[in-house]
Amino acid sequence: MSATEIASPMLSLEQRKRSRNVGLSLIFLALVSAFFLSARPGDAGFKLVESFTLVLPAQPFAQALAVVLGALGAVQLYRGFGKWTNAMLAFATAMFVVGFLAWATSGGSFNLTGMLQDTVTRSVPITLGAIAGILCERSGIINIAIEGQLLGGAFAGAVLGSLYGPWVGVLGAMAMGVGLSALLAVFAIRFRVDQVIVGFAINFFALGLTSFLSQRVLTPYPEYNIVKPFTPYKVPLLSDIPVIGVVLFTQTYFVYFSIVAVVVTTWFMYRTRWGLRTRAIGEYPQAAGTLGVDVLKLRYRNVWIAGAVAGLGGAWWPIGTVGRFDQNITNGRGFIALAAVIFGRWHPVGALTAALVFGLAEAIQLKMSNLDTGIPSEFLLMAPYVVTLIVVAGFVGRSRAPKAAGQVYDASK
């Protein structure tokens, strides 16, 4: 009997398998560092602030990384890390990303702080989309329509923002999100349509309608499609902290909105009556209904709020970045948000973490095209997705959805 089983005899077969997968994945990453990342000599410069560049010798760093990851993997396989597993994983993944960046930049330098800032910026629509997904699914409504809600929000934000200024644009985007989510709510709750079907139909509806209107109205009348985007707002004092000040506190309002959304959602979901009831109707609506919770009303409310959050996320495109709407501008980010919901195990903080990972993937892609690594850039561009695949398969494993998600609630049952 191995040490793991003695330490916690209640571990199921599933958990032991996951634990083994984590160990094997770590060893895999160690091998990648040992044989692949250490193949390029030279120093990698990470520019942190204007006056200071952190210089990392790529080759020794990769070798050290291989040893550390290998050791962590061995310990994981031998006895596991118990409650420290997640912290250890976060550390290992972060170090691997640093090693990867050192490998890619060796012999050159690049602006690390700028990339981290970009990561946070780009995670915004994914975070807000994922929060929308969580709000719906925790109450038992599958929200596949995140993509459509983001797209609708982006369109409304662009048009209203052009006509009446960015703040009206943000409100309009949220209203559009609520409108589209109300469609989801009415069809799923009132007309009892399969939630996946109506969600997908809303995606198509939003894609078709915004593309149609964009061609038919915005192209001939470009004055409806030019927004003055928000400029980054420096939080007093906090933005003066080196590195962190730039990464977290010199951002557009959207980043602050999304942080607030995560905090408030977490607090509501786990510390308020509303949250307790929401989780109850997502797991076992019949029981909650018997105890006097108005299941349908609560679901309506959750879906509406989710729509407002997703619409806000959609407004990020025209008002937070480019200042205009283009056809299919969201380009699948709603589905990435869906992946973030599952990746983050239906928890707001988990979803934020996942969104940051995907944001990092996008930010790295932009940098990678400028670096000369001797490897076709396409492989570097797909690397984040391969890593996500490995992480999901090796580390996250099976995730458990709210039990009643997708089911029609019938009080008479």
Place this chain on the structure above:
Amino acid sequence: MKRWFNILGERLNRISSLKLTFLAILSALIVGALIIVVSDIDNLRDGDVIGALSTVGSAYWALVIGSFGSLRAISNTINSSTPLILCGVSVAIAFKAGLFNIGATGQMLAGGMTALWVGFAMDGPGIIQVPLAIIAGAVGGALFGAIPGVLKARTGAHEVITTIMLNNIMAFLILWLLKTDLFQREDRTDPISKLVSTQGRLPRLFGFLDGRADLIAHIGFIVAIGAVLAYWWFLKYSTTGFEFRAYGLNADAATYAGMHVKRLTVLSMTFAGGFAGLAGAAEVLGTYGYASQNFAGNIGFDAIAIALLGQSTPFGTLIAAILFGALQAGGRQMQTNSDVPIDLIIVLRALIVMFIAAPLLVKTIWRTKNASITAGQTFRGWGS
């Protein structure tokens, strides 16, 4: 207006599900017409409601003419439907086993590339080369589709995440492949592949009509019909198909009855990938004759709507795919004839799916009685 609705509704009092479908499509067209009128800013500014309404008329007429109005239109409809049918079956077969295949796009790209490779690397007689290339496409797609199945069976990684990631991976992989010497066309610098040899192209469906080069439909359509029949046979008569249905309906019961759930997961994703791979082969070998970066377009996503609309049944999926294909072909005509953007058909597709999925709504709008109301769940939800 409302009185007319009531009268029409009473006429259709005893309503069958066919009539319900008809009413759903009619409702979608009416909403679509509203959207055309409301967005017709030029005419509305002049207060020219008649002008706006005539735009609707010419747009919808072009939809009909462009999809079924001539042999050429029918050929276009068939051509647009072919990959939609195959990808629709791909998504449907995964749904049957309770899995959500968002990865048809990537599987289609994978299948298309393997088929393409056989298509230009081999220089044999068409009768051998074409079937080989098609099979290669199916195998390529199946292998790529098997990845999320294996990952799910072995580690529990959710197929929604893995298929989306694999789509992205494939998109970059294909970009790289198309720039390698093996695939890139000799005189080009952009990512575009060599041409499939003439014998390697799928024969045209209307090849017996000499001198009609505009009839682009190819025998990929027959492959697609064959795939639908195979799917039908598989569900109805094979043991594995029965296990699929049992597993999709109730995974716990299926496990208790001794079915190998992991095997079913891998198998269903493999089959799904195979069908999507066939779609890729049909597009590359039939429609284009070469591969470009995004020859899969949005077909993988359209296919999800198709499978949902067809409730994952073989013939439902077939009809839904032909409907979508007809809208696609008609939409191009509409854009040329009436400068209503082709994106309208995406809206129409969405509305049709919504109205067909919500019989209760259609019933409420049209005040019909006795409609049989079926509200079910195609997809088992997020749970493992």
